[in-house]
Amino acid sequence: MALLMLQLMICCGLFIKLAEVLPFQDQFLLLRSSTRDSPPSLEGKVALITGAASGIGKATAAKFINHGARVVIADIQHQLGQETANELGPDATFISCDVTKESDVSGAVDFAISKYNQLDIMYNNAGVACKSPHSIVDLDLAVFDRIMNINVRGVMAGVKHASRVMIPRRRGAILCTASITGLMGGLAQHTYSVSKFAVVGIVKSLAAELCKHGIRINCISPFAIPTPFLMEEMSQMYPGADDEKLVEILYRTGTLEGANCEPNDIANAALYLASDDAKCVSGHNLVVDGGDSGEKHGQRF
Ligand SMILES: NC(=O)c1ccc[n+]([C@@H]2O[C@H](COP(=O)([O-])OP(=O)(O)OC[C@H]3O[C@@H](n4cnc5c(N)ncnc54)[C@H](O)[C@@H]3O)[C@@H](O)[C@H]2O)c1
DSSP states (O other): OHHHHHHHHHHHHHHHHHHHHOOHHHHHHHHHHHHHHOOOOTTTOEOOOOOOOSHHHHHHHHHHHHOOOEEEESSSSSHHHHHHHHHHHEEEEEEEOOTHHHHHHHHHHHHHHHSSSSHHHHEOOOOOOOOSSGGGEEEOOOHHHHHHHHIIIIIHHHHHHOOOOOOOOOEEEEEEEOOGGGGGGSHHHHHHHHHHHHHHHHHHHHHHHHHHGGGEEEEEEEOOOHHHHHHHHHHHSTTTOOOOOOOOHHHTTTOSOOOOOOOOHHHHHHHHHHGGGGTTOOOEEEEEEGGGGGGTOOOOO
């Protein structure tokens, strides 16, 4: 308390002194310029992003490159992944990777190291939707295993192999894509929802160990975003509706007036969490949902 009072007195004293010698506009400019910051930078950093051939991963790869990073795009879709890398330019490289195969994930990490000598950012983003029936009594455990294999085991493999190369350097930032369906029940089929709750759990559990090695791990929970992942699901729910109509329907479900959640919004969150601006943030689930999870569904005033 005494320290706070002292800081306040120093600040007030400084301002009174400025007021004596400078006109008001100059005082404002001086104070503002002393607090002005540059945008988050990834200059010199190397990132590996799984599921980056399309959607959120692709938008994030483009964002990271725009902020100075070199990016390895790891995806199961060989041709699309290669096309994405070509589109993003010389700072993007593609490697074929199925996150359900530990050897592929390990190989992608080793590829980043052999090409760039370092790995600063690992973004475990690959994930798939689940088309199983809604009721637990109809649950197909083979489908459950398949989804958990990609959405949870694939993330765990990424965290494991990123940690393998980051721990000796005593630094690194690991990101994962969770979902608002991993925050609240009733938003998706159980299998998908459970897989995303598990991603949040991975982040919380691993943060406790990795902080001792100077490595941060966080996840992002997006709201529904019009990527191939969701558009395919929606086209089955609304047969005959074209893409424009589907996006319109999707955006009507948003909560925040005047803002539609897009891949670039998730890329912005990833940029912050991957950058040194978030140097004290670990074990966090950054929810990017326009406030949707903060309201009780059906209660709008
Ligand atoms: N779109 C949404 O509404 C939404 C909302 C919340 C969370 N998410 C999550 O965002 C992440 C990215 O999805 P998206 O919306 O960008 O969809 P997307 O379909 O555009 O991208 C997913 C990418 O993951 C790749 N992939 C799938 N299985 C893979 C595997 N076994 N190994 C490697 N790559 C694989 C696909 O080829 C694809 O390029 C997923 O984890 C998804 O669960 C999406």
